[in-house]
Amino acid sequence: MHTRRWWLVVMALPLLGGCVLVERNQRGTDIDPIHLAQVQRGVSTKADVLGVLGVPSRKSALQGREAWVYDFNLEENRASFFIIYTERRKTIQQHSVAVLFADDLVYDYLFLE
Numbered sequence: 001m002h003t004r005r006w007w008l009v010v011m012a013l014p015l016l017g018g019c020v021l022v023e024r025n026q027r028g029t030d031i032d033p034i035h036l037a038q039v040q041r042g043v044s045t046k047a048d049v050l051g052v053l054g055v056p057s058r059k060s061a062l063q064g065r066e067a068w069v070y071d072f073n074l075e076e077n078r079a080s081f082f083i084i085y086t087e088r089r090k091t092i093q094q095h096s097v098a099v100l101f102a103d104d105l106v107y108d109y110l111f112l113e
Contacts, residue, residue, distance in 0.1 A: 020083030024092075028057050028071040031097045033082065036109065039099065044106040049099055056099075065100045065107055 032089040038052045056068035074093040
């Protein structure tokens with residue numbers, strides 16, 4: 001009799017409701033190639049870059065020049081609960097664009113994966 005009750009409980013488990021939550025988080029600026037094409041080497045200034053691309057994620061130095069870096073990260077978080085709780089994070093897309101300056105003018109820009 002006792003075994004039969006456990007068997008019924010085990011068979012009823014799939015009938016219990018579970019829950020799955022999926023959330024996408026975006027951090028940073030995803031630079032559109034159309035906007036980046038407006039940034040001209042040797043012509044565009046820092047003010048122009050701010051106007052077209054916005055505020056950079058960070059400022060650093062690359063190739064001995066001041067660089068404004070625009071980072072982008074798209075992540076998917078999946079959490080599920082069915083008797084036990086599980087969570088999984090997955091990076092879907094990640095890239096950066098670095099705009100290099102010589103004095104106040106754009107020297108070059110690079111795509112970083």
